[in-house]
Amino acid sequence: MAKSKFEYVRNFETEDYLLPNCWVVVRVDGKAFHKFSKKHDFHKPNDVRALELMNKAASVVMEEYKDILIAYGQSDxxxxxxxxxxxxxxRRRSKLMTYINSLFSSSYVYYWRDYFNDVKLKYPPSFDSRVVLYPSNENLRDYLSWRQADCHINNLYNTTFWALVLKGGLTNAEAEKRLCGTLSSDKNEILFSEFNTNYNNEPVMFKKGTILVRKKIKHPVTDKNRLVILPLHEDLIQDTFWTTHDEILNIKSCGHYSVPSSCDLPRLVMSQLHSFKEKKEDTN
Incomplete structure (x- = not known):
């Protein structure tokens, strides 16, 4: 194909390759989601619909990019x-960052009605993203521990704040003033003594966030092993998580996960098992 005289402008483009042998973390973060959640009447302090929609969008990203071994989400x-x-x-930074961010953002909008079927999307949400490299397993674990610790700190504050506002009748400004300078123990005491709420009994997803991992599980109908993206709500700061799911840091084949008989399969997993059935029917 003949070249045009304008093609020289490609020389201005630069490649941004990431260092080799480092864990690559792409973090997607909602832009002005305080305003977005208020505009769409998110439940306070936590909206299960919103959190599950985030998990769905993240699972779409993981389904597309098999090199993602684990994902962690909380809030927005x-x-x-x-x-x-x-x-x-x-390993081009801009490619990884933009493709993952755009797929996550479009999936959030695409699946909105599946989770907010009675709420019309009033304007498109947007997300920023960044890429950070971590050279060691310890660095990566500390990063994920930081995000989970942040989840706990923010959720305890928000749970107490909204209890003071919605149940205690305080204004937002009064609740902020009441909580200024308080420790975790103070917030726990406010919840327990004033609102009869034991923070330890709050849903684990609110306190720990959501961990997405790849696992093989037995299909409840066909009894065949299926590889799914499984949402977990566990403590990933302690060693137990990394020992149980050692395939992540060791970059090994996905392990098996036995779903407790007393628990139903998460909606996110059921949708994947349903898609397996649809794909099989399409090929017949």
Whole structure:
């Protein structure tokens, strides 16, 4: 194909390759989601619909990019961890960041009505993203621990704040003043003594966020093993999580996960199992 005289402008483009042998984390974060959640009447202090929609959007990203070994989400953010030896898009920062962010954002809008079927999307949400490299397993674990600790701190504050506002009758400004300078123990005491709420009994997803991992589970109908993206609400700061799910840091094949008989499969998993059935029917 003949070249035009204008093609020289490509020389101004630069490639931004990431360092090799480092864990790659792409963190997606909602822009002005305080305003967005207020405009769409999110439940306070936590809206299960919103959190599950975030998990759905994140699972779509993980389904598309197999090099993502684990993802962690809380509130309006999600962190995607790509294997340290990934060569996806030749490790170009801008490609990884923009593709993951755009797929997450479009999926959030695409699946909105599945979770907010009675709420019309009033304007498109937007997310920023960044790429951070972590050279060691310890660095990566500390990063994820930081995000989970942040989830706990913010949720305890928000739970207490909205109890003071919605149940205690305080204004937002009065609630902020009441909580200024308080410790975790103070907030727990306010919840327990004034609102008969034991913070330890709050849903684990609110306190710990959501961890997405790849696991093989037995299909409840066919009894065949299926590889799914599984949402977990566990403590990932302690060693127990990383020992149980050692395939993540060791970059091994996905392990099996036995769903407790007393628990129903999460909606996110059921939708994946349903898609397996649809794909099979399409091929017949």
């Amino acid at each position: 953010e999600y962190s995607f961890v790509l294997r340290k030896d990934t060569n996806l898009y030749n």
